[in-house]
Amino acid sequence: MNRDYLGEFEELILLTVAFMDGAAYGAAIHQDIRQRTGRSVQLSAVHIALYRLEEKKLVTSEIGGATAQRGGRRKRFFTITHEGRHILSEIRQVREQLWQLIPKMI
């Protein structure tokens, strides 16, 4: 099992990128995490996590077209890669196994 370690925050971001399905970019992810978890997150943390995931080849990115919305500045869209999906499902499997082992108490 020599795959990269994925932190909790990174996992959260990766999942967000996955469900956004190609429409994920910094501000959108930031906003989504804030609404979903109620955490106040630094935008820079989101960006850094994204770049790190990209470095680990779990996501890829490309520059989108310009829109009038944000002062004509272009967005960088992130898409989850095959490795990314793989790692997420692995994590999920481990979790699920663990959940099975817990005596029904909840």
Place this chain on the structure above:
Amino acid sequence: MNCEHKPTPPLWVQKLLQYRLPTGLSEEVQGDLDELFDLWVEEMGVPKARWRYIRQALGFLRPLPERKDYYMPTRGNMPPPLLTTYSSINQIGMLRNYIRFAWRNLAGNKVFSAINILGLALGIATCLTVALLVIHEESYDSYHSKRERIFRVEGRNVREGHTYPGNYTGLVHALRNDIPEIEVVVPMYKRGGVTIQEPISGKLFKEPVVFAGNELFRTFDYTWIAGNPKTGLSQPNTIVVTRSQAEKIFGTTQVLGKILQYDSKHNLMIVGIVEDYPVTTSFPFDMLISFASISEIMPDFDLNKWNGWGDDFQIFALLKESVDPQQVSRHFPGIITKYMGKEAVAEKQFLLAPLHELHYTSSFSGHTANPTFLKTLFWIGIFVLCIACINFINLTTTQAIKRAKEIGVRKAVGSNRLALIYQFLIETALIAGIAILFAIPIVYGLLPLINSILGVRLSITDLFSWQTGTIVSCLFVATVLLAGAYPAFYLSAMAPIWALRSNNKTITNRGFTLRQGLVIAQFTVSLVLISCTLLIRQQLSFFQNADLGFNKNAILTVGLPDNSPAKLQLLRTRLLQSAQIKNVSFSFNSASAESNWMQMMEYRLKDTVVRIKTQMKMVDANYIDTYGIQLLKGEVFREGDTLPKVIANEIFLHRMGIQRPQDAIGQVAFYGDGQESVPIIGVVKDFHVNSLHQNIDPTLMMVVPKHFYQGSIKLQSEQLSSQSIKETLAYIEKIWTATFPNQLFEYKFLDDTLSQAYQNEIRTEQMIEVSTFLAIVIACLGLFGLTLFTTQSRIKEIGIRKVLGATVSSIVVLLSRDFVKLVAIALCIATPIAWYMMSQWLQSFAFKITIVWWVFVVAGGGILIITLITVSFQAIKAALTNPVKSLRTE
């Protein structure tokens, strides 16, 4: 395009991000931030959104991970920028590298580092000391909360062009009644050396006291320990003392309601105890007696006098809020006309001197700061620091060859010039930092010396204040820039090819002339300082030895608490019984004194009236003899004279318009509204009634026994052994105490008192002496370093010369010749500067020395000798080296 007014995020943050983020990144990040900002504005309003925007943006100042496409041109085909490629982590690494190299250089060149650090430390210490002094002097009286509105009403004598701190006693009422813009008028009358007795224990104290009313507490800030500030000192026969005075007299501060006796006769009740005043006060009063007590204690004291004043009676005024001093000054001519008559307007002016200026003119504290002196010190500090910086520049640039390899390698590897300049400035900063660490203990060590020379009280708390912190940081920056800038540019300019070539031992001519120039500048400063020291010394010894027109030696002065003629006669008779005592005289003051009695006299010549401002000397029949004043014509006073008569000096005669002394005998001078008159019975040769700063005033001597406050005792011999002086003093004390029981005996030698007048000049001389010493030490350090370098770099040349038959002396001459030339040039520059400066300084004295040429020769010779000693130390060492040693390796 729609141009509706949309809230925008703060521009400076956007700029900051643009500057900070790599080109590839800034677009997406700023886009994200802007988008979120719009959302936040809807969600929580503009101010909160802005605040959040700033917080979020600042998050991007942290180190960001590398991205492979950071430098990809995003728009068009821009080449990658060069300087923005430094990331902050990288810079910290370089900084560490610079400091490591700086440290290695310091440790590898111990002699040069020591010279640099010591020189800079001395320079910075000098500057810091001067700065401490200036801050101290500036802080005087700044603790009074109403200081902006407090003024002293000074009197200006138009014809003399001189302003006196003291004023007419009558002016107090005039100010109170006639000027509505003044809120409070505070008269203060100071008396020195009053005997105060604590009646229960009977202990005696000789203290200066000040008479002031309750107005004092309404104008100046006092912290009360006990008593009522609202009513304190409003009643006669009351006194307020400071905490330390109460502890000194009673040993406790629980002294409210206790009694002190003035002159052992007048009871004064303590109505208040106040905290001790700060060091920086112009009003160092330990005992304040209510102003209303004056008429009880001194029934003779005229509180409505308009024809004479003393500097011990000063009037302060607290102006009403937002009153311009000009408004008040406008009333003064009217007051002069009303109380002194129309003709006085042309002669007298009243001025308002703001509180903060008191410390620089004249105040009750007796400690007066001299702004010119402080300015001189300031410049000396700067010059000493410059000398130290010049050392640094010279030594660092001579070291250039040793650094050449390093610079070459750094450049070859890709360092740009800016980075090298940065590196050398960091090195300088390191050395300056160490120098400051050394400078602070030096200043601490210097403080007692400064305090004793200047009579100030600087303490360790002054050294560790925030002002000192600011000054130290300023000095640090100034030193780094002054000393570091030139070497940094010089070293970083080196061409890498030249630097890396193996055989580059030839010294470039580039820095050489500049180096010579800097050494000349050092010598010039040292020479100017030496010449000034010598000339000031000459002027001081002139002060000490000048012929004053009377004999100041072997005269003792004692106070007279009681001047009833019977007592004085008794004292004199008893004193003269001693074989050691030659003569005794009673008078108002000494032949030359700090506080004088000035009075307007009139001389009537047919119909014209000559008004002469005259110094009155109230003397007895023995005065002229005791002081050895020379009588030119006429006769002296005789014991038992009852009719008023005067003896004049020559200047008085000149003002009268009389040339020959014999013509003056029998002439009459009028005074006191022109009603009273006295005949002149004698003329004396001029003697110095003032210090040598001032001209001799027209002087009249007159016998007025009720104004005798001082006894002058002339001893038999001028060269007494300390044993017989002690015996004589004991005898005088015995007689004096027997005559004036319950009084404290105090004496002074006249020559000591007189030299007090030259305190300022003595201080200047001592300070310049200290800084001259420092300047020369620093300059010698630098010279030593330079010689060390030249001899080292010429060691092969010396070896060859020796092999070819040169003698040791010829080599020493060879090495020292250059420096002698520099000293000669410096002397040519320094002489006119020193001459000009000293002739300016001498302007302030009425009696002065003339500047003679040989002073400069002596200064030049001195510097030359010091230079030669410094240089020859290394030169002889080099000349004595065995040539085999220096030539063996190549």
